[in-house]
Amino acid sequence: MTGAMGARAATRPHVVVLGHGAERTGPPILLGHLLRGLAASHDLRLSVLVARGGPLTDEYRAAGAEVHVVAEGREPLEPLAAGLRRLGAAGVAARLQGAARGRTAARIAAPDLVYVNAATPPTAALLHALAPPATVPVLLHVHELDVGLRDVLDPADRSFLFARADAIVAASDAVADALVNGHGVAPDRITTCPEFVDVAGVSPLPADAARARMAIPVDALVVGAVGLADWRKDPDQLARALHLLAARHGTEAWLVWIGGDPTSPDGLRLAGEARRLGLTDRFVHVPHTERPDRLLGALDVFALPAREDALPLAALEAAAAGLPLVCFRTGGVAGLCDRGAGIAVEYPDLDAFTGAIGALLADPALRREVGDRAAALVRAEHDLTVGVGRIAEVLDHLLGASAP
Numbered sequence: 001m002t003g004a005m006g007a008r009a010a011t012r013p014h015v016v017v018l019g020h021g022a023e024r025t026g027p028p029i030l031l032g033h034l035l036r037g038l039a040a041s042h043d044l045r046l047s048v049l050v051a052r053g054g055p056l057t058d059e060y061r062a063a064g065a066e067v068h069v070v071a072e073g074r075e076p077l078e079p080l081a082a083g084l085r086r087l088g089a090a091g092v093a094a095r096l097q098g099a100a101r102g103r104t105a106a107r108i109a110a111p112d113l114v115y116v117n118a119a120t121p122p123t124a125a126l127l128h129a130l131a132p133p134a135t136v137p138v139l140l141h142v143h144e145l146d147v148g149l150r151d152v153l154d155p156a157d158r159s160f161l162f163a164r165a166d167a168i169v170a171a172s173d174a175v176a177d178a179l180v181n182g183h184g185v186a187p188d189r190i191t192t193c194p195e196f197v198d199v200a201g202v203s204p205l206p207a208d209a210a211r212a213r214m215a216i217p218v219d220a221l222v223v224g225a226v227g228l229a230d231w232r233k234d235p236d237q238l239a240r241a242l243h244l245l246a247a248r249h250g251t252e253a254w255l256v257w258i259g260g261d262p263t264s265p266d267g268l269r270l271a272g273e274a275r276r277l278g279l280t281d282r283f284v285h286v287p288h289t290e291r292p293d294r295l296l297g298a299l300d301v302f303a304l305p306a307r308e309d310a311l312p313l314a315a316l317e318a319a320a321a322g323l324p325l326v327c328f329r330t331g332g333v334a335g336l337c338d339r340g341a342g343i344a345v346e347y348p349d350l351d352a353f354t355g356a357i358g359a360l361l362a363d364p365a366l367r368r369e370v371g372d373r374a375a376a377l378v379r380a381e382h383d384l385t386v387g388v389g390r391i392a393e394v395l396d397h398l399l400g401a402s403a404p
Helices: 003-007 026-041 056-062 080-086 090-106 121-130 146-152 155-164 173-183 207-213 235-249 265-276 292-298 313-320 333-341 350-361 364-381 384-402
Strands: 014-019 045-052 066-071 113-117 138-142 167-170 190-192 221-226 253-258 283-286 301-304 325-328 342-345
Touching (some): 014 026, 026 045, 026 113, 045 056, 045 121, 056 066, 066 090, 090 121, 121 155, 138 155, 138 384, 167 173, 173 190, 207 292, 221 292, 221 313, 253 292, 265 283, 301 313, 313 325, 313 364, 325 350, 333 364, 350 364
Parallel strands (some): 113 138, 167 190, 221 301, 253 283, 301 325, 325 342
């Protein structure tokens, strides 16, 4: 324990964390890593306030945090609020939701620091509900790029979060660039703390076992990714790339998409695109799983087709598992590729994306070489201890600056 945290150990500084949910997606997962790391290295009182519950609440409690959940559904008071909106009573629904947030926030002891994990409508609403005094520092951790910051976040919420934050952590260089160049945030307010994973916890099954689970031949070439099958992740692009790879180069590779719901509109759209492209016999969509890392052993290449993605934990886990990466230059994974972890191409150059996948599939030695570099890079720069340490330095500085 060092700095302000050590000096104030007798009073155990109270850090309140705000999150949009506790589902197994990027920012909530990273929060679990952070809580475990802080519990092991600092004497803090930790409270977590999330807009909606999920499976990670137990992990947060196991790390010693007090956990407060506004609602178990995706929104407070659902389905009542949804019914009111359908009846044209959106204002009533909003007031009910606001009251639920206020009641939950009122149960939390006064904070010494507020850590806002993601710039989202729910976290902005929770910060309004908590209403910490101006003397209490607020750290905003931004995991979002333009879609999240401009298209999802209301301008008033965005302005509120940026103005109230005493410091901002950016999840990657791409996020920092978006904040400075797209939203006018002063560079000296931003600290880039790249996303991180628990490298020791990444444990893929052997290739034959992982492929057997998905009925994929042991000798097949397999390309895949992990995440929701939504517009932002754009899995259709990966399907098109594998279609071009077969049509132009005669290389038939399997497409594995891990995550999301195959029966959802996004899942059905992806299945339809795979069918139209002639990939039906070489396509597997695995529903959301608690341990996607176990299936990474089935892949030869991890190819991220996203329109934008700050620095997905799934890509870091794939790199930690020794997989070479392919991506568009639409987020933080390109930085990993530029340091030897794979190949990044300009968006939306599908021919270049296809060529990068093909080059790796055609050369097993190159795949091993690039995969080894990817694993070494993640171990050195994106492991839990390193990532927690970076964020803890920012917390320590803010707590020290606010100490009486």
